[in-house]
Structures are given as C-alpha cells and as structure tokens.
Amino acid sequence: MYYWTCANLLPENREYLKSLPEEADVAVEDLRIRILHGDFDEGEESSSSPGYPGNRFRSLARKSIYQAYILGHTHIPFHTIIKGVHFINPGSVGRPFDGDPRSSFAVLTVSSGNITVEHFRIPYSVEEVITGLRENGLPDRYAEMYRTGRKLH
Numbered sequence: 001m002y003y004w005t006c007a008n009l010l011p012e013n014r015e016y017l018k019s020l021p022e023e024a025d026v027a028v029e030d031l032r033i034r035i036l037h038g039d040f041d042e043g044e045e046s047s048s049s050p051g052y053p054g055n056r057f058r059s060l061a062r063k064s065i066y067q068a069y070i071l072g073h074t075h076i077p078f079h080t081i082i083k084g085v086h087f088i089n090p091g092s093v094g095r096p097f098d099g100d101p102r103s104s105f106a107v108l109t110v111s112s113g114n115i116t117v118e119h120f121r122i123p124y125s126v127e128e129v130i131t132g133l134r135e136n137g138l139p140d141r142y143a144e145m146y147r148t149g150r151k152l153h
Contacts, residue, residue, distance in 0.1 A: 001142060004136065004138060008136075022037060023036040023037075025066075031068070031110055031113065032065060032067055032068075033066060033070065034066045034068070034069045034070070035069075036069070036070075036072075037071070038071060038072055038074070057080065057087055058082050058083060060085070061082045061083035061084070062083055064085050067084070067085060067086065067115060068086035068088060069085070069087050070089075070108065071087065071089045072090070072092075074089060074097060075091060075097040075098070075104075076096070076098045077091030077098065077104045077106065079106070079117045079119065086108075088108060088117055090104065090105045091104025095146070096149045097149065097151040099150055101126055101146060101147060101148060101149035102122055102149070103122045103123075105120055105122075106118065106119045106120070107120070126146045129146050130142075130143045130147070
C-alpha cells in the first residue's frame with residue numbers, strides 16, 4: 001500500500017508532504033502544546049501507545065515545558081494525564097488499529113488555562129475503501145485491516 005501511494009502521489013502533493021515539519025510547537029492561552037508523530041526517542045517502544053511505560057511518561061512530564069503532547073504513529077486513541085501533562089493520541093481518521101474500524105479523532109479545547117480532550121468515533125464507508133483498494137490492484141489482506149480496525153502483522 002505504501003509503495004502504491006508513493007507511486008501514485010502527484011509531484012506537487014509529494015513536495016507538499018515533504019515540506020511539512022516532523023514536529024510542531026503551539027501556544028494557546030499561554031499553554032504550550034507539542035505535536036509530533038510518534039516516539040520521543042529512537043529505539044523506544046512507541047510513545048504514542050496506551051501501553052507505553054508510565055514511568056517514561058512520568059519522567060517526560062516531570063521535566064516537560066509543555067502542558068500537552070499530541071502524538072500519533074500507533075493509530076490507537078488514548079488520553080492520559082500524568083503530573084499535569086496531557087498525553088493524547090487522536091487515533092486515525094482512516095485506519096484505526098484498536099479493533100474499532102470507525103474513524104477516530106480528538107478535539108483538544110483550551111479554556112481559561114484548562115485543557116479538555118474529547119475523542120470521537122465516526123463510521124465511514126469501509127466497503128467503499130475496500131472497493132477502491134481492489135480497483136487499484138492492492139492485496140485483499142488490506143480489506144481485513146479496514147474491516148476489523150486491526151493492524152496487519
């Protein structure tokens with residue numbers, strides 16, 4: 001699927017994607033938010049996983065200049081607060097890997113210095129996606145991934 005995507009991206013879309021930063025810092029009402037795709041450190045278990053070691057989150061929270069981290073990578077939604085620091089993974093709009101095939105996203109709200117996070121699940125036409133995969137010659141095993149909301153192994 002990744003090779004197909006790379007081969008079929010328009011050059012301008014490829015350039016746009018390459019231009020995006022890997023990480024970003026955002027300030028909202030004097031709160032600092034760090035946005036990154038996944039791991040904090042190379043070689044560690046994915047920091048964007050709900051099973052990520054709590055002691056690592058505690059260590060990050062203790063020395064953090066941020067009030068929230070928005071992470072991705074695992075496509076598994078979660079939100080936890082450790083030592084006042086929010087760790088959030090919104091999940092995935094098109095390929096969640098937590099066993100629920102519906103789109104997953106989160107809304108982070110900052111109001112009067114407080115952070116709230118709401119996760120949402122929205123159904124979409126998985127069968128239309130599967131039809132598109134087949135029409136483009138992608139292997140049938142991807143159909144199971146989309147239907148079950150589980151990562152391929």
